[in-house]
Amino acid sequence: MSWKPEVEPKRGDLIEIDRTGYHHWAIYIGDGYVVHLAPESEVAGAGLYSLRSVISDHAMVKKEPLLEVVGNDEYRINNKYDGRFPPLPExxxxxxxxxxxxxxxxxxxxxxxxxxxxxxxxxxxxxxxQ
Structure with missing residues (x-):
């Protein structure tokens, strides 16, 4: 799997974002947007989702543009559990x-x-x- 997908994600795909020492996850909902769980104080693209996530005890569910959430990090489509669990309907x-x-x-x-x-x-x- 490439860290920069050659294909556009499909609705419902899991997106794995390579943060330093941690992988952040989001779900692609279409039209360039993802839904993900992040600390309330974060802004998209800040690159610190992982650090604040480790020390937070609560987080907000956010809808944000995929490329803003990714920022300068690399990402890939990673539906790695499809062999163990059937995905729900899109x-x-x-x-x-x-x-x-x-x-x-x-x-x-x-x-x-x-x-x-x-x-x-x-x-x-x-x-x-993880």
Whole structure:
């Protein structure tokens, strides 16, 4: 898998963003936008999502342009759990993601992180290898 996708993501794809020492996750909802879980104080493209995520105990669900969230980092489409869990229907994934936007939810880097969040949207099951 390339860290700069040669193809555009499809609605419902998991996006893995390579941050220093950490991978941030988002879900692509179409038209260049993603939904992701990030600390409330962050702004897209700041490059510090990972640092603040590690020390935060809550985060906000945000809808932002993919390229702003990525900033100067590299990213890839990574639906790595498709072999273990069947993805939900595309329309359901997108509806679930959009319904979460603006919510502030509990966050824990080990058991309730950004990867858990997006995998729950795509598969109905929260999972993370981080």
């Amino acid at each position: 329309d359901e994934i997108i509806a679930r993601a959009k319904a979460e936007v603006g919510r502030v939810i509990a966050y824990n880097v080990l058991c309730q992180n950004c990867e858990h969040f997006v995998t729950r949207l795509r598969y109905g099951t929260a999972v993370s290898d």
